[in-house]
Amino acid sequence: MRIDIVTIFPAFFDVLDVSLIGKAREKGLLDLRVHDLRDATTDRHRTVDDTPYGGGAGMVMKPEPWGATLDAILGDDAVLVVPTPSGEVFRQSLARELAQEKQLVFACGRYEGIDQRVIDHYAARGRVRLVSIGDYVLNGGEVASMAMIEAITRLIPGFMGNPESLVEESHEDGLLEYPIYTKPAIWRDLEVPPVLLSGNHGAVAAWRKEQSLERTRERRPDLLAD
């Protein structure tokens, strides 16, 4: 998979050189490129924003630098992902869907957002997804893109050392994951549930399923509503 990130803060993504994403890049599983939007500006001040038509507070990102940058990097079957507070909510199902794509391009806006004509132009020529990571307002698209990139890339075959660990995670089966424990068997007078020490795999599986259901009922009843 190829992932392109367009941002005015390219250094924000230096962290993607480490951890599993860094290893996936070394293994050739992931071709990740970060682009500085200001490199597509043509004025001395490398201007990327201007005042909004119709008035109002804040600044709007100019369309020209976006057009020049996206024209240069968008492949024919790329998906342009635009983080925004006013998008569809990012869930595990969308992470799984986007993990199947050949190229994702993340457009990280700042200020009050990107001139609408950029979205309209590329939506008329290809696939654009406007995506929110939750009902709260960030200062830009970088944090949202980082969260989505981590959720997506960990689903790429060969990315995680132990693919089994992906199966029983929260949200993979529509439920929250069960409680987990490791040694020691007793810690500060707190014991590990005896079933987990029983060696009875069937009983362990049944207990874990019940725990997932109970946890989901308590914390996220919305996930159980049809």
Ligand SMILES: N#Cc1ccccc1Cn1ccc2ccc(-c3cc(N)[nH]n3)cc21
């Ligand atoms: N747009 C906008 C906007 C609108 C009003 C006030 C502040 C902003 C800041 N902003 C600029 C770019 C941008 C990108 C994504 C988010 C974002 C995503 C989620 N889930 N929350 N916030 C915010 C972003």
